[in-house]
Amino acid sequence: MAPKNIEHQTIQIINCLFEKYSSESVRYRCMVEPDGVTDEDSFDPVLIADKLRELADNYDDTVIQPLIKNVQQAAADQVVAAFSRSVDSLCQSWVVERAEVAPEKQILKASIMLGLYVKKHCPDLTGIVQGAMGDFLNTRLASWVAQQGGWDEVASR
Template identity: 30%
Template sequence: MRDLKQQTEAIVERLFEESDDSQGSLETDGISEDEAILEVARCLRKLGDEYNEMIQPHLKELKPQINQLVMDQGCETFTGMVTQLSHNPKLQTHLQQLGPEMNLLKIAVALGIQITKEVPDLLPKVKVAMADFINSRLLGWVQNSGGWENIKS
């Protein structure tokens, strides 16, 4: 069984496989951990899609940071972008409905999906940056919530 960090990396990987239409639909091989990871990835994808409309107008403000992602490792830049969006007063009415950790998770997923739609070549960097962000900023919350299985519900 994978530890929580490894599960996060697998979930992020599946999240982007799920969003990549060129790879077709995903099938699990019947292993319960893989099925659970796929379920969480689909749940995160749904959360990201819900926030997509709210995040998209603010991407223009983040264009310099998106360009920075092309040149650096991406982790610090991605974290800065999530933080900037989470403190955006225009998004605060939508963000007040959930706890701060869930808000950061939703923003990170929506942002990652949007960046890869805008600049598909950034997909590998966004995967690493998103998994790093979740593992460094939200892993304790996931663990205290009982793991990814409980976050999706």
């Protein structure tokens, strides 16, 4: 099981990904005041969200649009499952094209792509998908993120 701080950081990063404001106002609103000086003081969810946006910039509407329809048609309590199936579907299509990319990195990229696509094209689903994305990433990737040394390390690769 991944440390709770990774799960909390994941939620902070997703919140920053879904913000509509400039980087500076997002930085102000996304940052949590530290209790003391620790190694975690260097954690910046805005910088990580920016790097993850770059990772997901090249999405293909023809591939993602059918997957979004599945998410749109899912009842609110089924969005996590629909989101998960959509990410898995994207990853399977990439395995043939990009076998050299780690499966966890593919899951991360597909999650970010789908989340940002929803934000842009289906704003009424943003809140539901944001929560689903947090649950999904914490379930599927939190242990891997912890093994890599945290979100700062994942974003720097």
